[in-house]
Amino acid sequence: MTTHEQIPPFLAEMPEPALASYLSPEIAPKPLPSGLSRVMPWRDELLPSDLREYVRDVAERTQCPPDFIGVALVVAASSVVGRKFTIHPKQHDDWLVVPNQWGVIIGRPSAMKSPALKQALRPLHALESRERKQYGLAEAEHKASSELLEMERNAAKVKAKKLLGSGDKNAALAELNRLSSDMQAPVLRRYIVNDSTVEKLGELLNENPNGLLLVRDELGGWLATIQSEDGSVARAFYLECFDGNGSFTYDRIGRGTIFIESCCLSLIGGIQPSRIASLVRAAISGELDDGLIQRLQLAVYPDDVREWRLVDRWPNKAATERVDWVIEQLDQIPDQPRSALRFSPEAQEIFNAWYTRHMQESRREELHPALQSHFLKMPQTIAGLALLFELIGGGQQVVSAEAATRAIGWSAYLMSHAQRLYGAAINAPLLGARLLLERQQKLPEPFTAREVRQKDWTGLGSQDAVNNALAILVEYDFIVGYEVAGEKGGRPSMRYVWRNT
Structure with missing residues (x-):
């Protein structure tokens, strides 16, 4: 595998603080409570x-x-x-x-x-x-x-x-x-x-x-x-x-x-x-x-x-x-x-x-x-x-x-x-976070809250439920969120990537 293939393409669009967090070897996911x-x-x-x-x-x-x-x-x-x-x-x-x-x-x-x-x-x-x-x-x-x-x-x-x-x-x-x-x-x-x-x-x-x-x-x-x-x-x-x-x-x-x-x-x-x-x-x-x-x-x-x-x-x-x-x-x-x-x-x-x-x-x-x-x-x-x-x-x-x-x-x-x-x-947000963790392979990288909502997974049927579950994953360092400027002057969008473990 070449060096180019090893570097995820989304790194180029990540703001510096998010990139530093993603690459830091000192930050690792913490175990989620069972809920x-x-x-x-x-x-x-x-x-x-x-x-x-x-x-x-x-x-x-x-x-x-x-x-x-x-x-x-x-x-x-x-x-x-x-x-x-x-x-x-x-x-x-x-x-x-x-x-x-x-x-x-x-x-x-x-x-x-x-x-x-x-x-x-x-x-x-x-x-x-x-x-x-x-x-x-x-x-x-x-x-x-x-x-x-x-x-x-x-x-x-x-x-x-x-x-x-x-x-x-x-x-x-x-x-x-x-x-x-x-x-x-x-x-x-x-x-x-x-x-x-x-x-x-x-x-x-x-x-x-x-x-x-x-x-x-x-x-x-x-x-x-x-x-x-x-x-x-x-x-x-x-x-x-x-x-x-x-x-x-x-x-x-x-x-x-x-x-x-x-x-x-x-x-x-x-x-x-x-x-x-x-x-x-x-x-x-x-x-x-x-x-x-x-x-x-x-x-x-x-x-x-x-x-x-x-x-x-x-x-x-x-x-x-x-x-x-x-x-x-x-x-x-x-x-x-x-x-x-x-x-x-x-x-x-x-x-x-x-x-x-x-x-x-x-x-x-x-x-x-x-x-x-x-x-x-x-x-x-x-x-x-x-x-x-x-x-x-x-x-x-x-x-x-x-x-x-x-x-x-x-x-x-x-x-x-x-x-x-x-x-x-x-504790529904915590249970939603655990569900996302189990199904992370079914999401693109990076992914957005809207793409999670479109899956219509049980317990994640509303945008609020999705956002709350993602906030838990961010808090426990499973994902890194970052904003990307919108195209043609549109609103910026929040994207998420899974932290390497």
């Missing part, structure tokens, strides 16, 4: 013993964070309980909590979110498969019975006609009325919905008043849709479904009025960090501050699994059967009559102590209002988890101290993940 706060790792003790081995088994075989399976499994179990049981977190108050949970697992595209969801929801898919078979049999029987009823009606018409002809009008009317009622068609018991209009979802909830589980493999599209202006009505409906004990009324031309008595919905899905960051930023800025993001209480954003190893073995059959048995027992609890439990005296003391401490700490002025709002919704989540863990353990009378203690163990764990989630949005 993510530390999170508490998953612990087996967060789950009842019947679920732990299954989570460990799936996490090892799929090489994904156990948080993904654990959270999705808890949400799945909560959706099966639905409105069958509720809890009064206070002894002398009518505050009522339904244990349905909203969760999201956050990770890179290759973090194995989809396999984790598939394995965690496997017991529910088995229930759905069983119900479809039973529905098929019931539908066939209903069709045959309806045809038989039609034959009986035809015969009744002939008989009624004879009675009318003989002058006995009352007897003819009684004969027709005897078979006037239609046979009630069978209803398919549903557990999971994936993609539904809110109107159809309302109808499904009327057919399944115990509640449903909304599953979206990629939750980003759903969140973006209901956060848009066109999704305002849908957003209001979903917000109502979070508490699990509300109702909703649609008034539509064509469909008429639809009253949804039971708005009970659990939610689980996966999303990439960059996709959810923009939605969290909207909540932080107040642009979309209706509490939707804060309702994702079981949001987990664990560290990536960096060490991969080949695991090729059969699933743990005993662990799988144990989880199936737990979900089956929850499913067998009758929908009616519904029961409302309270904490045992010991459990109430434990919950009250945590509740008081948590609410006081969550109202600290140094907390960002969006994160504060997230924390202030957590008592409802913890009370619901305590009830759920009690039911998983077989209890149906009071919520024990053991179940309450286990649920409270989730608070510090979930708060650490919430801090990472909101912190990632607040």
Whole structure:
């Protein structure tokens, strides 16, 4: 290679201070902070013993964070309980909590979110498969019975006609009325919905008043849709479904009025960090501050699994059967009559102590209002988890101290993940800088902020976002920026070059 080829041509246009900085051997890039706060790792003790081995088994075989399976499994179990049981977190108050949970697992595209969801929801898919078979049999029987009823009606018409002809009008009317009622068609018991209009979802909830589980493999599209202006009505409906004990009324031309008595919905899905960051930023800025993001209480954003190893073995059959048995027992609890439990005296003391401490700490002025709002919704989540863990353990009378203690163990764990989630949005410039660092080979040399913006990379969708990310890279000496005079007297432009390392 000749000397001419070794000298980058852009050196000739760099002003002297920028050139000196670029050529200085004493200036080297400094490591970028991760931009993510530390999170508490998953612990087996967060789950009842019947679920732990299954989570460990799936996490090892799929090489994904156990948080993904654990959270999705808890949400799945909560959706099966639905409105069958509720809890009064206070002894002398009518505050009522339904244990349905909203969760999201956050990770890179290759973090194995989809396999984790598939394995965690496997017991529910088995229930759905069983119900479809039973529905098929019931539908066939209903069709045959309806045809038989039609034959009986035809015969009744002939008989009624004879009675009318003989002058006995009352007897003819009684004969027709005897078979006037239609046979009630069978209803398919549903557990999971994936993609539904809110109107159809309302109808499904009327057919399944115990509640449903909304599953979206990629939750980003759903969140973006209901956060848009066109999704305002849908957003209001979903917000109502979070508490699990509300109702909703649609008034539509064509469909008429639809009253949804039971708005009970659990939610689980996966999303990439960059996709959810923009939605969290909207909540932080107040642009979309209706509490939707804060309702994702079981949001987990664990560290990536960096060490991969080949695991090729059969699933743990005993662990799988144990989880199936737990979900089956929850499913067998009758929908009616519904029961409302309270904490045992010991459990109430434990919950009250945590509740008081948590609410006081969550109202600290140094907390960002969006994160504060997230924390202030957590008592409802913890009370619901305590009830759920009690039911998983077989209890149906009071919520024990053991179940309450286990649920409270989730608070510090979930708060650490919430801090990472909101912190990632607040530290968006740093995350944008890291993305540019990873993709520097896809940019020309030198490059401009406009050329970065044209790439339309996630998190760098505005000029301000690009400029903020570039400022971070300049601050940490990864790039050198310099101005070049505009052509024909135009405005000068800022160009950037990567510092040699």
